[in-house]
Amino acid sequence: MPKYSDQIIDEVRQTNDIVDIISQYVHLKRSGRNFFGLCPFHNEKSPSFSVSPDKQIFHCFGCGVGGNVFTFLTKIEGISFVEAVQTLAERSNIQLPTLDNHQDLQKEKLKEKVFKVNEFTAQFYHENLYKPESKIAQGYIKKRKLTNETLKSFRLGFSGKFDELYKALKKEGFEDLEILESGLVNKNNNGKYIDRYRNRLMFPICDERGRVIAFGGRVLDDSKPKYINSPENIVYSKGRNLFGLNVAKKGNTKKMLIVEGYMDVISLHQRGITNVVAPLRNSSNSKSGLAS
Template sequence: MPIPERFLDELMARTDIVDLVSESVRLTKKGSSYWGCCPFHSEKTPSFHVVPDRQIYKCFGCGKGGGAINFVMELENLSFWDAVSVLAKRAGMTMPESFGGSPDAQKRREKMLELNRRAALAFHRWLYAPEGAHGLDYLRRRGLSPGTLTRFGLGFAPDTWDALIQEMAKQGYDKRDLLDAGLAVSNKDGRIYDRFRNRVIFPIIDVRGGVIGFGGRVMDDSTPKYLNSPDTPVYNKSRNIFALNIAKKSKAGRVILTEGYMDTIALHQAGFDNAVASLGTSLTEEHAQLLSRYFKDAILSYDGDGAGIAAAQRAIPILEKAGLKVRVLRVTGAKDPDEFIKTHGRDAFARLLDKSENQVDYRLAQLQSKFDLTDDAQKVAFLQEAAQLIAARPSAVEREIYGGHAAQMAGITSESMAQEVSRALRHRLRKEKKQQERRDLAPAAQLQPKARSLRYDNIRSARAEEGVLRLLLLDPALLSRMDDLEGQEFSSPLLGRAFDALRGQAQQGLSPNLASLAQIFTGEEMDHLAQVASQPESAANGPRALTDYISIIRGEGLRRSQEQGDDLLLAMQKKYQKSKAYMEEKP
């Protein structure tokens, strides 16, 4: 049984979507609405629109949209029931569990988080027990203080097959629970044993403070060097970042990205509380979006070897696309930041951070290293690639400055390089113009839903149907002027279902809102309904507009009915004539 409409109505009344979204996205007010960079895809120019009076959001870049419930569902990768539970807790409301829905998924998540928390406590306790002496000695040799060990909850997994299984069994968890949480594995013979054994353990904590997974490191040269939790209902390595739960509170204003747990922890111990690391995977767009919610600037502090350089080259465009200003740290005189700090001190590393290299200069230097600039052919190839890189910069000032840097590298004049950059820029703009022209040549396609499964058969009617939905959301009192309009009269099944649902809310004395429709519509459908609701509509001339919209809907309906038989046509004509007379009588 679904969650009661009245509960959802009260929840939405207590949830301001601007406040909710502002917890994750930096919003700027423009007129009566708010704009920011979308948290669901990478972008530099804000296309994420929040409309307070309709309590919806819509991204005009990736197409995501909906109400507060959809926002939490998308942001946290939760089911409808789980997202409502999160919002209810935020609003100080108690979930109506007796009404069913899908509480099993939420209970499973809560059980898994509690199991992870208890496992983290067990690992930490073992670190100081006789069986953890080897691990404690390793961490001390790496220079970590007792305070750091406690702050990060570091632990140790004993060198046995079932230490954690046995420990958690005492606390009421069976092997299946540990398998679900990724704390145990099963071999081909069906034997179940601990995933982490004889490893230093790093708890992975999300931004809400929940233990969602673990990383385990060997203390010798055996492989794999790091072993991480698999993806589970509470953990996804592409959507979480190590130490962000601490770094998000930093006053530094910028984030330092390292290659691993130990580098991050060492920086925190030295006082750089803005260090983080990705979790056993290359930096992803999801990582970048997550970081952009808390920081404007990023400094890449990767190793200077081939793998580190390649990782930095991949990370730079991803971070830039998410709206972060990127710099690259070059550590000289040490293999990594930890060694540099131990050798030269914290203040020296702070100065190194302040002198970190602009990412464009870094990429130019890496590009230069690929060519022999004493050879004319290779020099030309270098300058052509550099021109492509520089032409992508958004401002003329940047293009002039970095063009001058490239010219100096190759020993040519700034004027010659400027001409090469201009040529690359013209080519880029021509390509973008052609793409835009192709889009402009199909204006009708711009009116269609992005999802092919939701495409309109009758655009004229569908546009009027959209208008009816907007007016109902803006002014529920207009329901009394809608004659006996029903969703089955709509040409678009989606819009018709949405109309019936919103009308049902209004007839129950509730406020029609899109947010609660997430219970009965798919994410794809909600994206389009948010697009519809975000379009301009004035309630000032609502009655007149409503008359026009209904006239169009029923007029187009008459045309459709001609293909379906005389009886249906006659019924439609009568309804249309009755509606027209009714509308004309309205003041």
């Protein structure tokens, strides 16, 4: 069911005094802190229907009905909660978001957060690469003769153990929903959060604007699969992006060379051939090009 935010519902409630609203239907008389009248929801001769301006609620001691200003309106007018919110918002001149826009807005907010999760992660992995614990990754880099400049240009990184990234993201203040949406962390059947990428050489995948949208991760031993990639998500769609495009765009882009793997892009780039990109693929054991 479409829903308005709690914040806007509160605002509508606070700008519609319950005594004002109920007075339009029931003749109320003050008695002490509260107002009393004849209950509109059951037949009675002496007033047992009370309204509290302090608490902004009503209650009938005769039939037990009660609630806030929205409850009253839904019952007396026979309308839905959403309609009650809309009626009262109009009365107090509050502009409600249209429900569609509201959902769009939520989606946009989540997208922004996922970009931030990705950006934080790229930096986290990149810094990891230089730590003493990352010898296995440093060994591979040495073997492939990658320069520090190359590591920086492509922001290569190293993913850590079990839930290191998850913990770091939580410490940074990200919420589980945002973290899971990024695809960087999975929740297992026991409810534990586990990093998707562990002990892998990490390749951040960026959109044209240079925003990190996904990652590829290569094993550094013989385990399988050799490469895994982020699942498609709110910010990432495989078909629409190319690995290395954000880096290639800085140079001559009249002609683009398409190669098979991430490492092909990176080694060619290091040899001065900078107009190179690679398509993004599914995770696989890969005879198909992500090898090397």
